[in-house]
Amino acid sequence: MNLRSNAADEAFRREVASWLEQHLSGEFAQLRHRGGPGDEHSFVEERKAWERELARGGWTCIGWPQSHGGRGATIEQQVIFNEEYARAGGPGRIGHIGETLMGPTLIAYGSAEQQARYLPGIREGREFWCQGYSEPSAGSDLGNVKTRAELDADSGQWRINGQKVWTSWATESDYCFVIARTQPGSVGHKGLGFFMVALDQPGVTIRPIEQLTGSAEFNEVFFDDALCSAEDLIGGPEQGWQVAMALLGFERGVSTLGQQMLFQNELDQVVAAARDNGADRDPIIRQRIADAHIGLRIMRYNSMRMLAGGEDGSLSKEAMIYKLYWSSWHRNLGNLAMDVLGAEAQLLDGDGYQLSRLQGLFLYSRADTIYGGTNQIQRNLIAERALGMPREPRG
Amino acid sequence: MEFRFSQEQQMIFDTAAAYLAQTSDSSAVRAAMVAPHGYDRAAWQRQCEEMFWQGLLVPESCDGLGLGFVEAIGLLEKMGERLACTPFISSAVVVTSALNRAASGAQQQHYFAELLAGKTATLAYQGQTRRWDASAVTAQLTTSGDGWQLDGNYALVPHGSGADYLLLAARDERGALQLALLPSATPGLTVVNQPTMDQTRPLASVSAVAVQVTAGQLLNNGQCCAQLLNELIDIAAIAVAADQVGGAQQSLNMAVDYTQERVQFGRTIASFQAIKHKAADMMLKVEAARSVLYYAACVADEWRLAEADAESLAQAAAMAKSYCSDAYYFVAGSALQLFGGVGITSEYDIQLYFKRAKSTESFYGDGSYHRERVAAQLLDSSCEVAL
Numbered sequence: 066m067n068l069r070s071n072a073a074d075e076a077f078r079r080e081v082a083s084w085l086e087q088h089l090s091g092e093f094a095q096l097r098h099r100g101g102p103g104d105e106h107s108f109v110e111e112r113k114a115w116e117r118e119l120a121r122g123g124w125t126c127i128g129w130p131q132s133h134g135g136r137g138a139t140i141e142q143q144v145i146f147n148e149e150y151a152r153a154g155g156p157g158r159i160g161h162i163g164e165t166l167m168g169p170t171l172i173a174y175g176s177a178e179q180q181a182r183y184l185p186g187i188r189e190g191r192e193f194w195c196q197g198y199s200e201p202s203a204g205s206d207l208g209n210v211k212t213r214a215e216l217d218a219d220s221g222q223w224r225i226n227g228q229k230v231w232t233s234w235a236t237e238s239d240y241c242f243v244i245a246r247t248q249p250g251s252v253g254h255k256g257l258g259f260f261m262v263a264l265d266q267p268g269v270t271i272r273p274i275e276q277l278t279g280s281a282e283f284n285e286v287f288f289d290d291a292l293c294s295a296e297d298l299i300g301g302p303e304q305g306w307q308v309a310m311a312l313l314g315f316e317r318g319v320s321t322l323g324q325q326m327l328f329q330n331e332l333d334q335v336v337a338a339a340r341d342n343g344a345d346r347d348p349i350i351r352q353r354i355a356d357a358h359i360g361l362r363i364m365r366y367n368s369m370r371m372l373a374g375g376e377d378g379s380l381s382k383e384a385m386i387y388k389l390y391w392s393s394w395h396r397n398l399g400n401l402a403m404d405v406l407g408a409e410a411q412l413l414d415g416d417g418y419q420l421s422r423l424q425g426l427f428l429y430s431r432a433d434t435i436y437g438g439t440n441q442i443q444r445n446l447i448a449e450r451a452l453g454m455p456r457e458p459r460g
Numbered sequence: 461m462e463f464r465f466s467q468e469q470q471m472i473f474d475t476a477a478a479y480l481a482q483t484s485d486s487s488a489v490r491a492a493m494v495a496p497h498g499y500d501r502a503a504w505q506r507q508c509e510e511m512f513w514q515g516l517l518v519p520e521s522c523d524g525l526g527l528g529f530v531e532a533i534g535l536l537e538k539m540g541e542r543l544a545c546t547p548f549i550s551s552a553v554v555v556t557s558a559l560n561r562a563a564s565g566a567q568q569q570h571y572f573a574e575l576l577a578g579k580t581a582t583l584a585y586q587g588q589t590r591r592w593d594a595s596a597v598t599a600q601l602t603t604s605g606d607g608w609q610l611d612g613n614y615a616l617v618p619h620g621s622g623a624d625y626l627l628l629a630a631r632d633e634r635g636a637l638q639l640a641l642l643p644s645a646t647p648g649l650t651v652v653n654q655p656t657m658d659q660t661r662p663l664a665s666v667s668a669v670a671v672q673v674t675a676g677q678l679l680n681n682g683q684c685c686a687q688l689l690n691e692l693i694d695i696a697a698i699a700v701a702a703d704q705v706g707g708a709q710q711s712l713n714m715a716v717d718y719t720q721e722r723v724q725f726g727r728t729i730a731s732f733q734a735i736k737h738k739a740a741d742m743m744l745k746v747e748a749a750r751s752v753l754y755y756a757a758c759v760a761d762e763w764r765l766a767e768a769d770a771e772s773l774a775q776a777a778a779m780a781k782s783y784c785s786d787a788y789y790f791v792a793g794s795a796l797q798l799f800g801g802v803g804i805t806s807e808y809d810i811q812l813y814f815k816r817a818k819s820t821e822s823f824y825g826d827g828s829y830h831r832e833r834v835a836a837q838l839l840d841s842s843c844e845v846a847l
């Protein structure tokens with residue numbers, strides 16, 4: 066156990082920094098610091114082009130194994146990449162669902178053909194993904210999904226019917242991974258399949274849902290006889306739950322490294338605001354700023370300590386606290402930002418519902434404790450899986 | 461950055477856990493609590509002979525084990541789990557670090573031999589009890605003959621009673637801070653044990669009246685030791701944080717075990733969500749505390765090897781001590797609540813952890829004290845703090 070970064074990691078850091086310095090320029094210069102929470106719809110096409118630029122430099126999917134076109138980067142290197150990316154003001158990553166959720170799941174559970182078909186599109190920044198888990202009656206209780214998938218014997222295709230909700234990025238995505246019931250009448254975790262469904266087809270309708278930030282990052286997605294070829298089912302028709310849970314393991318672990326590095330930028334901005342308006346003289350604000358600083362440093366040490374290993378998405382016992390920890394930290398930072406600004410936090414910049422970065426932080430960070438498993442669900446999981454306490458009774 | 465213990469380190473900790481399970485069980489702890497000096501001298505001596513932990517941080521050239529803070533912190537976690545009643549932090553961590561850092565070759569020869577044989581030492585510096593740095597020192601060192609004379613009072617000296625040596629801080633006539641290592645039997649020194657609410661961590665007051673000090677007893681060759689003293693306090697804070705993480709982990713384990721057995725309303729209380737969620741919050745604090753502790757252990761080790769400066773050490777100590785203090789208090793307090801009425805009895809051990817949580821919280825600075833140090837670094841400097 067030591068803090069020394071080895072020479073290879075230092076060289077890696079310099080390589081990332083200088084690449085970003087060179088490439089976040091020209092047409093991409095305008096993307097610096099854009100596309101974060103609350104600003105997700107700005108420069109979408111330009112940011113997709115940026116994903117392809119990253120890919121040309123080999124900077125997408127760096128955590129994937131080399132055999133699948135990644136760099137096999139260690140957790141430390143992934144942290145370094147994300148730190149430098151945040152430092153350079155790299156824009157919000159449109160490709161992150163494919164890179165950090167779909168890709169690792171395909172690598173762990175997909176067939177060789179599926180990997181060959183879908184991994185390159187993700188890695189090259191050509192194809193974008195969204196997550197079709199939640200439904201109106203299946204939120205925390207994901208096992209309650211009602212969307213149906215029926216295999217049409219003649220065409221060999223699956224027909225999907227039902228509705229997903231809160232689907233982030235659906236309007237900008239090419240594919241959606243969908244959990245749907247393959248066994249009519251089945252309940253709970255049984256009888257579910259995990260499908261990779263193309264969104265650009267007549268059977269799919271997407272409707273944006275406006276959020277408290279005024280923007281619409283998530284959507285409703287309706288499937289009316291949408292088609293999905295039999296090759297695009299991961300695992301067997303009844304193994305969807307297992308695959309879906311592995312993906313959630315990625316969602317609650319490594320996938321969050323990127324956004325966490327942006328937290329430092331946000332905290333810096335809060336500190337700057339406090340120094341600017343004199344809030345930094347208030348002893349209670351000082352305590353809270355120090356607390357936020359310490360909390361963020363701990364988050365980094367948590368990552369280093371907890372996230373190594375688990376290529377199948379499984380989390381170690383201590384890693385089960387990871388999501389609850391960062392979501393709560395971030396939500397508190399949003400509130401601290403408002404308290405530092407005081408009543409002036411209310412003032413919007415111009416017409417329309419244009420939020421400043423800190424206003425966006427305050428409102429959007431409320432979602433962090435909800436998506437990817439709410440804080441209450443995280444506590445259930447910690448108690449049951451890490452501490453061995455009894456399962457929740459089911460109604 | 462590498463956040464895993466090596467196999468050898470893990471072996472040290474496993475051996476320690478097994479040894480402490482036998483030598484520091486509940487009845488041993490309770491016996492030590494009411495022993496004359498607040499700990500069992502004979503058990504300490506045995507531990508020195510059987511485990512040689514007092515030599516952990518002593519260099520191999522002085523016949524010690526020559527290990528570092530990562531090993532010390534991992535061991536302290538195990539001691540915290542068992543409420544170990546020993547002068548390990550005072551003697552084998554704090555004074556040993558002072559000797560490593562600022563003793564002459566001759567002083568090291570002499571004092572390390574004493575400490576390795578099982579003699580104990582502790583640091584006394586506080587004249588003012590609400591300060592946890594060199595500014596708390598009020599004792600005076602005045603020239604007298606070809607040496608000095610030491611006068612002053614020290615409060616809250618950990619494991620002071622029964623200590624064979626005292627490392628005493630005082631200001632000389634130029635205002636420079638000096639550290640003198642004296643046998644506690646030196647004429648003019650009086651050590652009085654002070655009964656404590658947390659009986660697992662005994663405290664003493666020390667008074668010095670016209671105590672004669674020779675040049676050979678001063679550390680750092682008589683040069684100012686203010687920075688060294690601050691560093692030693694930061695080292696002590698990190699060591700205590702390790703004790704806190706161990707204690708918090710054990711409090712959580714005990715509470716979870718208890719809730720799995722206790723039945724109310726026809727089910728184990730562990731099945732109530734309010735209790736599960738409390739336990740989850742406790743685990744979160746324990747694990748986050750452990751992460752920052754391991755970071756601080758690495759910084760302390762870099763400091764030991766002169767690879768990290770006083771400021772990095774201060775920052776690491778402030779982060780670790782503030783988080784671990786609050787975590788231990790939260791976890792031990794929540795655990796006590798989960799025990800219900802039996803948590804309030806003296807028979808159950810959880811109350812001992814609860815008391816130790818509070819006593820270690822205040823020691824070497826509590827959460828808000830250290831957060832203010834971090835805030836000053838972040839907000840009061842004109843340049844940006846590096847990541």
Ligand SMILES: Cc1cc2nc3c(=O)[nH]c(=O)nc-3n(C[C@H](O)[C@H](O)[C@H](O)COP(=O)(O)OP(=O)(O)OC[C@H]3O[C@@H](n4cnc5c(N)ncnc54)[C@H](O)[C@@H]3O)c2cc1C
Pocket residue numbers: 195196197198199203204205206230231232233234283432435436437438439440441442445457
């Ligand atoms: C910004 C955002 C983006 C999202 N993106 C996606 C996406 O891309 N794809 C997708 O599939 N989903 C997405 N979601 C949906 C998200 O996963 C769900 O909102 C979440 O799982 C909670 O489900 P719910 O909203 O139905 O709330 P509910 O499950 O109805 O929960 C309501 C409240 O009850 C509590 N609760 C529920 N069950 C329990 C229990 N057993 N014990 C204790 N408390 C309980 C919850 O913690 C919560 O406080 C997104 C959500 C948000 C906010």
